[in-house]
Amino acid sequence: MVPVRTRVRFVETDVMGVVHHSNYFHWFEMGRVEYMRQAGVLLPELMAEGILFPISDVSCQYRASAKFDDWVIIETTLVDLSKVKMIFNYRVVREDDGVLLATGSTKNAFADANGKVVRLPIQYFERLKAKFSDETVGS
Amino acid sequence: MVPVRTRVRFVETDVMGVVHHSNYFHWFEMGRVEYMRQAGVLLPELMAEGILFPISDVSCQYRASAKFDDWVIIETTLVDLSKVKMIFNYRVVREDDGVLLATGSTKNAFADANGKVVRLPIQYFERLKAKFSDETVGS
Amino acid sequence: MVPVRTRVRFVETDVMGVVHHSNYFHWFEMGRVEYMRQAGVLLPELMAEGILFPISDVSCQYRASAKFDDWVIIETTLVDLSKVKMIFNYRVVREDDGVLLATGSTKNAFADANGKVVRLPIQYFERLKAKFSDETVGS
Amino acid sequence: MVPVRTRVRFVETDVMGVVHHSNYFHWFEMGRVEYMRQAGVLLPELMAEGILFPISDVSCQYRASAKFDDWVIIETTLVDLSKVKMIFNYRVVREDDGVLLATGSTKNAFADANGKVVRLPIQYFERLKAKFSDETVGS
Numbered sequence: 003m004v005p006v007r008t009r010v011r012f013v014e015t016d017v018m019g020v021v022h023h024s025n026y027f028h029w030f031e032m033g034r035v036e037y038m039r040q041a042g043v044l045l046p047e048l049m050a051e052g053i054l055f056p057i058s059d060v061s062c063q064y065r066a067s068a069k070f071d072d073w074v075i076i077e078t079t080l081v082d083l084s085k086v087k088m089i090f091n092y093r094v095v096r097e098d099d100g101v102l103l104a105t106g107s108t109k110n111a112f113a114d115a116n117g118k119v120v121r122l123p124i125q126y127f128e129r130l131k132a133k134f135s136d137e138t139v140g141s
Numbered sequence: 142m143v144p145v146r147t148r149v150r151f152v153e154t155d156v157m158g159v160v161h162h163s164n165y166f167h168w169f170e171m172g173r174v175e176y177m178r179q180a181g182v183l184l185p186e187l188m189a190e191g192i193l194f195p196i197s198d199v200s201c202q203y204r205a206s207a208k209f210d211d212w213v214i215i216e217t218t219l220v221d222l223s224k225v226k227m228i229f230n231y232r233v234v235r236e237d238d239g240v241l242l243a244t245g246s247t248k249n250a251f252a253d254a255n256g257k258v259v260r261l262p263i264q265y266f267e268r269l270k271a272k273f274s275d276e277t278v279g280s
Numbered sequence: 281m282v283p284v285r286t287r288v289r290f291v292e293t294d295v296m297g298v299v300h301h302s303n304y305f306h307w308f309e310m311g312r313v314e315y316m317r318q319a320g321v322l323l324p325e326l327m328a329e330g331i332l333f334p335i336s337d338v339s340c341q342y343r344a345s346a347k348f349d350d351w352v353i354i355e356t357t358l359v360d361l362s363k364v365k366m367i368f369n370y371r372v373v374r375e376d377d378g379v380l381l382a383t384g385s386t387k388n389a390f391a392d393a394n395g396k397v398v399r400l401p402i403q404y405f406e407r408l409k410a411k412f413s414d415e416t417v418g419s
Numbered sequence: 420m421v422p423v424r425t426r427v428r429f430v431e432t433d434v435m436g437v438v439h440h441s442n443y444f445h446w447f448e449m450g451r452v453e454y455m456r457q458a459g460v461l462l463p464e465l466m467a468e469g470i471l472f473p474i475s476d477v478s479c480q481y482r483a484s485a486k487f488d489d490w491v492i493i494e495t496t497l498v499d500l501s502k503v504k505m506i507f508n509y510r511v512v513r514e515d516d517g518v519l520l521a522t523g524s525t526k527n528a529f530a531d532a533n534g535k536v537v538r539l540p541i542q543y544f545e546r547l548k549a550k551f552s553d554e555t556v557g558s
Binding site for chain 4: 009011012013027028031032035044045046069070071
Binding site for chain 4: 295296298301302303305306309327332333334335336337338339340341342344345395
């Protein structure tokens with residue numbers, strides 16, 4: 003599990019007084035990017051090689067509302083990995099009181115610049131797999 | 142089914158050259174708001190009575206990418222309704238060629254200003270139910 | 281002057297109950313894109329030729345607040361044009377009562393993919409200039 | 420001057436490959452919120468007392484582009500303060516190489532829930548003034 007910490011921005015709230023639900027996908031993305039970085043896979047590097055990573059499925063379950071100025075922690079876990087997809091799960095927790103705000107999941111495919119599905123090159127796959135294995139053993 | 146039409150904004154794209162996946166939830170919301178409006182339920186009216194409608198669950202499956210300047214149609218259908226929740230399904234179609242870009246679903250609860258779950262007042266429930274029944278009969 | 285009409289989205293509001301000020305730049309962009317389209321200049325076409333159009337300066341003066349569900353009209357006028365820059369002015373008006381919500385201005389430069397300033401190719405410049413002249417004569 | 424640090428999110432980029440210009444206003448806001456926090460003025464506290472702080476004027480000059488994954492530092496300075504307004508200036512600098520990406524300015528008014536202009540209550544004004552004076556003396 004890789005944690006990332008962020009503070010709720012004013013612009014992320016809506017007229018109901020809480021964080022708009024769509025912003026949790028921005029947070030999941032921050033978590034996913036950090037997970038991959040820790041595995042040694044940088045997205046700008048992938049893009050420079052012409053490899054894209056479109057999202058194919060997402061879901062989120064909201065349990066409690068984040069509010070302006072809250073510190074939240076996004077906990078990201080890789081739960082499935084192959085050369086053609088990766089699935090991450092997320093938990094968003096309010097730092098102050100530990101309350102679970104949301105859980106979610108996203109699935110990425112790998113594609114070339116024309117949107118055609120491709121296999122993730124072996125060097126990137128191996129790095130993600132090593133991190134994935136480490137985490138599984140560690141838990 | 143209630144259709145809403147929108148044109149992809151430049152700001153909705155990302156460095157992969159397509160619409161960022163989180164924006165589909167903005168579009169679903171536009172569809173949901175319009176569906177409720179056609180049923181005679183206006184969100185500012187609900188809020189003025191202290192009734193909120195937090196999202197509790199969402200999901201989206203992405204099939205093809207929307208691009209800058211595309212016209213897209215969001216087709217919204219109410220698929221489940223009670224006094225404590227409403228579930229909408231969505232299809233996002235590119236107008237130009239009719240390609241299905243995404244499908245999705247959202248669930249709203251009803252709550253008071255403190256976040257406590259409440260029942261939707263009967264006058265609003267009846268309007269949504271009437272629209273829901275009309276659509277079911279019509280299909 | 282080229283008008284574009286849009287309806288305030290729920291996600292565009294913030295906890296103060298009105299549209300977040302940053303969204304007016306999304307609306308200005310919609311106006312600018314439409315102005316250029318009417319002149320016969322499509323941004324995807326420019327990008328396909330490797331011409332980018334980074335924003336170098338923006339400003340906005342807010343007079344009154346747009347609220348959720350308001351229809352607003354963005355009125356866009358090209359006020360300065362050369363082969364290396366274009367300056368647009370904007371007025372945002374609430375459709376319902378004609379109240380002026382905001383005025384603003386943006387300046388674009390033209391650049392290649394490496395961010396180096398370039399001159400706008402003559403065919404695009406001529407189209408914008410023709411529209412610019414038409415409007416000036418017409419006013 | 421109060422610095423805040425943030426990392427460019429993927430969603431903040433656009434199809435031109437850089438951060439969309441509207442996002443700098445989100446960053447300015449983060450800087451302004453932090454400046455006020457350090458002065459002892461919390462926005463949720465103001466709102467709980469029915470005091471709003473609408474933005475009346477903004478501007479931004481863009482010098483270089485922020486890219487995905489860049490760390491940026493937002494440097495915020497209060498440059499004018501009275502009981503009816505506050506003006507902040509900003510500089511956004513890329514941490515890695517110290518390049519100045521943008522400068523900007525924003526003006527807030529103070530208002531009640533109906534949008535009527537009000538004076539900032541003395542206790543909040545004094546805190547901001549103390550911070551403002553400290554900084555002026557210090558520079």
